[in-house]
Each structure stands twice: as structure tokens, then as C-alpha cells.
Amino acid sequence: MLKKFLRDVVVIVVGKQAEEIADLINTKKHVNEFLIAKKLDITINQTRNILYKISDHGLVSFIRKKDKRKGWYTYFWKVEVLKSLEFLKRIFLKKINQLKNQIKSRQTKGFYICESCNIEFNEENALLHNFICPECGKVFAKKDNTKLLRELKRNLDKIRRELALVEIEIKKEKEKIEKEQLKEIKKKLKEKKKPVRKKPAKEKKKIVKKKIKKEPKKLIKKKIKKEQKKALKKKKVLKKKKVVKKIKKHSKKKRKK
Numbered sequence: 001m002l003k004k005f006l007r008d009v010v011v012i013v014v015g016k017q018a019e020e021i022a023d024l025i026n027t028k029k030h031v032n033e034f035l036i037a038k039k040l041d042i043t044i045n046q047t048r049n050i051l052y053k054i055s056d057h058g059l060v061s062f063i064r065k066k067d068k069r070k071g072w073y074t075y076f077w078k079v080e081v082l083k084s085l086e087f088l089k090r091i092f093l094k095k096i097n098q099l100k101n102q103i104k105s106r107q108t109k110g111f112y113i114c115e116s117c118n119i120e121f122n123e124e125n126a127l128l129h130n131f132i133c134p135e136c137g138k139v140f141a142k143k144d145n146t147k148l149l150r151e152l153k154r155n156l157d158k159i160r161r162e163l164a165l166v167e168i169e170i171k172k173e174k175e176k177i178e179k180e181q182l183k184e185i186k187k188k189l190k191e192k193k194k195p196v197r198k199k200p201a202k203e204k205k206k207i208v209k210k211k212i213k214k215e216p217k218k219l220i221k222k223k224i225k226k227e228q229k230k231a232l233k234k235k236k237v238l239k240k241k242k243v244v245k246k247i248k249k250h251s252k253k254k255r256k257k
């Protein structure tokens with residue numbers, strides 16, 4: 001049933017000619033667009049146009065990979081099953097609503113018809129034309145809605161049944177997604193548990209490192225003292241130089257005057 005529904009979605013969004021693509025992208029992993037084109041026996045551009053149309057409704061997902069040699073991107077596609085089913089559900093609900101309104105209007109309002117032109121008028125429009133056909137002048141006949149009503153009701157029942165089936169598929173798909181998410185969580189938990197066993201080893205290493213650092217502290221202090229002395233000497237030298245410079249400047253100014 002899922003296969004049929006996914007095909008229905010493609011037919012609604014793109015058209016009957018693209019129907020087959022639904023089977024090709026109903027996969028676990030994303031499918032190479034060139035492979036899709038090959039299997040459908042159409043060009044890559046035609047394939048992309050179909051996929052873009054479905055993508056406009058958010059019913060497919062894609063990933064892209066860069067071809068290192070040629071430098072262009074190849075896209076990989078996959079149908080979003082849950083979103084597609086929910087899309088179909090919305091369409092069915094809309095149709096059901098329309099049919100209900102049509103049935104109600106056929107049951108409560110009068111309709112008139114010109115039997116020779118086969119044109120239909122509702123009560124208001126028929127009254128506007130004084131119940132005379134504007135095309136041929138023939139008097140309207142009251143329309144018998146029994147047959148049409150039967151047809152509308154049959155249609156309504158059919159779509160309601162399909163809607164129930166879509167809802168079953170939606171439930172299945174949600175359960176499937178939940179299972180996959182649980183699997184992922186379990187996987188991550190397992191991955192987290194592994195380093196916990198390794199932790200004590202890491203802590204030991206840290207302690208060892210700290211010990212190594214502690215030992216040469218005295219040496220470091222000595223080095224720092226040496227460096228500080230050097231710095232002091234440099235400062236003194238610099239001060240002397242500055243003083244010399246100032247004196248020189250003064251003497252230059254005096255000369256200028």
C-alpha cells in the first residue's frame with residue numbers, strides 16, 4: 001500500500017509520466033541521480049526537474065557529493081515517506097471536504113438544466129435568466145440529482161477508505177522512525193560507556209605528568225631569577241642610552257638657536 005501511496009504523491013505533484021520515480025527513491029539510503037536517470041531512461045535534466053518539483057513540497061531529501069576530479073556536485077535523493085504520507089492525508093481531507101460540500105449543496109439547492117445545450121444553472125442563476133436558456137431560448141428543466149448524488153457519495157466513501165489506509169501507513173512509519181531513533185540512542189550510549197572504562201588510565205597519566213612538573217620547580221625558579229636580572233640590566237642600559245639621546249637633542253636645539 002505504501003508503494004501505491006508514494007506513487008500517488010508523485011502523480012499529484014508531477015504527473016502520471018513521473019510515477020515510476022517513486023519506487024526508485026523509496027530507499028533507506030540516498031540514491032545517485034544519474035542512476036535514477038538511467039533507470040527511468042530519461043536525461044539527467046529531466047530527472048532533476050522531476051525531483052525539484054517533489055522537493056518544492058519538501059517530500060524528498062538530498063545529499064550532495066563533490067566529484068574531486070571534475071569539481072561538480074552529484075546529488076543523491078531519497079523520498080521522505082512520512083512527509084509524503086502526511087501530504088497525501090491533507091489532500092484526501094481537502095477532497096473529502098469538497099465532496100461533502102458538493103453533496104450538501106446538491107441535497108439542499110435546486111439545479112436547472114437546458115437539455116439541448118446541456119448547460120447547468122443553480123437556482124439563483126436560473127432565476128436571473130427567467131428559467132430560459134440564454135443560448136437557445138429553451139425553458140430549463142429541473143435537474144434530477146439522484147444519479148450525481150449517488151456518484152458523489154460513492155467517491156466520498158472511497159476517499160474515506162483510502163484516508164484510513166494512509167493513516168495506518170503513517171502510524172507504521174512513525175513507529176519505524178521511533179525504533180530507529182531508539183537504536184541510535186542505544187548506539188550512542190554504548191559509545192559513551194566505552195571511554196568510562198578507560199578513564200582511570202587517563203587520570204593516572206595526568207598524575208604522572210603533574211609529578212614530572214613538580215620536580216623541576218626549583219630549577220624554574222632559578223631560571224626566572226636569572227631572566228629577571230638580565231631584564232634589569234637591559235633596562236639600566238636603555239635608561240643610560242635615553243639619557244645620552246636627550247643630552248644630544250638638547251645640544252642640537254641649542255645649536256639651532
Ligand SMILES: [Zn+2]
Nearest residue numbers: 114117133136
Ligand atoms: Zn440551451
